[in-house]
Amino acid sequence: MFDVGRIxxxxxILHEAINGHPLAYLDNAxxxxxxxxxxxxxxxxxxxxxxxxxxxxxxxxxxxxxxQERGREAARRLLNARSVREIVFTxxxxxxxxxxAATLGQSLRPGDEILISHMxxxxxxxxxxxxxxxxxxRLVVVPINDRGEILLDEYHRLLxxxxxxxxxxxxxxxLGTVNPVAAIVAAARQRNIPVLLDGAQAVAHQRVDVRALxxxxxxxxxxxxxxxTGIGVLYGREEWLQRLPPYQGGGDMxxxxxxxxxxxxxxxxxxxxxxxxxxxxxxxxxxxxYLEAVGLERxxxxxxxxxxxxxxxxxxxxxxxxxxxxxxxxxxxxFTVDGIHPHDLGTVLDHxxxxxxxxxxxxxxxxxxxGLAGTARASFAFYNTTAEIDRLVAALxxxxxxxxx
Amino acid sequence: xxxxxxxxxxxQDIVLRHSRNPHNQRRIEAAQAHADGHNPLCGDRITVxxxxxxxxxxxxxxxxxxxxxxxxxxxxxxxxxxxCSTAEALNLAGEVEARLAGQPATRDLGExxxxxxxxxxxxxxxxxxxxxxxLQAALTGAAQTVSTEAETR
Numbered sequence: 001m002f003d004v005g006r007i008x009x010x011x012x013i014l015h016e017a018i019n020g021h022p023l024a025y026l027d028n029a030x031x032x033x034x035x036x037x038x039x040x041x042x043x044x045x046x047x048x049x050x051x052x053x054x055x056x057x058x059x060x061x062x063x064x065x066x067x068q069e070r071g072r073e074a075a076r077r078l079l080n081a082r083s084v085r086e087i088v089f090t091x092x093x094x095x096x097x098x099x100x101a102a103t104l105g106q107s108l109r110p111g112d113e114i115l116i117s118h119m120x121x122x123x124x125x126x127x128x129x130x131x132x133x134x135x136x137x138r139l140v141v142v143p144i145n146d147r148g149e150i151l152l153d154e155y156h157r158l159l160x161x162x163x164x165x166x167x168x169x170x171x172x173x174x175l176g177t178v179n180p181v182a183a184i185v186a187a188a189r190q191r192n193i194p195v196l197l198d199g200a201q202a203v204a205h206q207r208v209d210v211r212a213l214x215x216x217x218x219x220x221x222x223x224x225x226x227x228x229t230g231i232g233v234l235y236g237r238e239e240w241l242q243r244l245p246p247y248q249g250g251g252d253m254x255x256x257x258x259x260x261x262x263x264x265x266x267x268x269x270x271x272x273x274x275x276x277x278x279x280x281x282x283x284x285x286x287x288x289x290y291l292e293a294v295g296l297e298r299x300x301x302x303x304x305x306x307x308x309x310x311x312x313x314x315x316x317x318x319x320x321x322x323x324x325x326x327x328x329x330x331x332x333x334x335f336t337v338d339g340i341h342p343h344d345l346g347t348v349l350d351h352x353x354x355x356x357x358x359x360x361x362x363x364x365x366x367x368x369x370x371g372l373a374g375t376a377r378a379s380f381a382f383y384n385t386t387a388e389i390d391r392l393v394a395a396l397x398x399x400x401x402x403x404x405x
Numbered sequence: 406x407x408x409x410x411x412x413x414x415x416x417q418d419i420v421l422r423h424s425r426n427p428h429n430q431r432r433i434e435a436a437q438a439h440a441d442g443h444n445p446l447c448g449d450r451i452t453v454x455x456x457x458x459x460x461x462x463x464x465x466x467x468x469x470x471x472x473x474x475x476x477x478x479x480x481x482x483x484x485x486x487x488x489c490s491t492a493e494a495l496n497l498a499g500e501v502e503a504r505l506a507g508q509p510a511t512r513d514l515g516e517x518x519x520x521x522x523x524x525x526x527x528x529x530x531x532x533x534x535x536x537x538x539x540l541q542a543a544l545t546g547a548a549q550t551v552s553t554e555a556e557t558r
Contacts, residue, residue: 018406019406020406341473343472343532344473347415347528347529348412351407351409358447359446364448367448373448373470403421
């Protein structure tokens with residue numbers, strides 16, 4: 001039995017009052033909240049273990065290094081990567097994608113192609129636009145249908161001998177679509193084309209196994225899975241990481257430096273220049289342990305129930321149009337209400353303690369595809385309840401009374 | 406924390422009357438001055454069109470995709486500046502911006518006062534100021550056009 005009441009007790013912020021109402025936090029696709037274990041792990045680290053890593057022989061430096069590496073091992077376990085050598089710490093998904101763009105991008109030649117989809121977050125569009133501009137490579141976009149699903153036939157057609165990389169969202173942040181990543185990776189692997197998956201919206205919602213997926217790169221952020229901001233992970237298949245040139249230069253990414261030449265460090269440190277976000281790695285590790293304790297399979301099952309409930313309840317409100325009706329979705333309901341701009345909706349809902357996201361969700365091409373300036377988006381985590389969805393629906397009724405003509 | 410009174414003040418009747426049926430929401434094809442405004446945070450877009458005659462605004466109109474606050478603000482703007490000299494319109498734009506930023510009134514702004522409900526909602530102030538910023542851009546451009554015409558005349 002999934003005891004959501006007990007889970008909610010682990011999250012201090014869920015007991016905040018907002019504008020005189022209990023908080024209904026339905027903006028998890030933007031950022032998760034944190035269980036007490038994560039907050040305490042970070043405090044404990046600063047109170048007892050902090051120093052710089054990989055540098056000192058003193059006790060605290062050793063403890064800090066161990067604390068960071070426990071976080072790395074937790075991330076390896078979460079993704080079922082073969083080795084911690086394949087786990088590079090970054091500031092988040094955005095930096096993880098930029099790392100691949102900046103390094104793999106150096107070998108791009110005019111006429112080469114990077115293949116993305118129409119439903120990508122800006123962070124999986126703009127880095128590729130930048131490298132394409134520098135190298136005269138082409139950014140090719142796989143279209144999506146009206147339900148918000150990738151057109152697989154088009155994907156197969158657009159994969160070619162010119163494709164140098166496929167970069168796709170595992171789960172769409174704006175639509176909630178869970179992409180058929182197994183089929184996407186298999187087709188690319190057949191042609192020896194590497195695949196990067198943007199897992200920012202996936203890792204907290206389902207079990208992710210990079211070996212089963214057989215992808216070459218997988219990126220995610222700590223703060224979208226109960227961990228802190230400022231820390232994320234790039235998983236890279238070891239053969240690929242070995243082949244990539246260094247990303248940023250500095251301390252920690254080198255073995256020796258002299259003016260006649262510098263020897264770079266081994267994986268994964270070669271891609272981690274400068275003092276890392278050690279407390280972030282500690283918090284990330286604690287977040288992963290928390291998710292594991294709750295159980296990712298149980299989370300996926302519980303959230304599927306929330307999504308079905310929300311889709312029906314929100315969809316039943318008169319004037320509501322749900323944007324993104326893919327057959328396979330994660331806990332995101334993006335919607336518009338006739339005659340009410342999402343911004344006004346957001347303000348009236350917040351007044352009632354209901355936190356949702358409104359706007360373009362950093363996915364302007366998706367909004368354009370559906371002819372919208374923006375949507376309202378409710379996104380769920382395993383600590384949400386059907387009662388909170390009821391409150392969202394009741395708040396929508398208030399907004400309609402107040403704002404509709 | 407925002408109160409029911411603050412929310413009612415944000416969406417008071419006069420604001421909703423304008424946002425539901427905005428005045429002068431159309432394109433002026435041969436506008437002598439126009440400018441685009443964009444709020445990259447929320448994606449709201451507006452274009453302000455001005456028909457000028459002897460340094461006065463003979464006609465003002467706008468096209469916009471935006472929330473109730475920005476539509477109401479744009480609608481009130483077109484009402485308020487029609488017939489004004491360009492200098493008066495610029496002056497009014499400065500005054501409205503100052504009021505929305507919380508500065509005390511130096512004169513009665515009429516129904517535009519109703520927009521000051523945004524002051525309790527820092528994230529929404531930009532919605533109300535966007536049309537006025539766009540007007541300033543249109544007029545600054547227009548001033549140059551007008552002076553160029555004056556020279557060639």
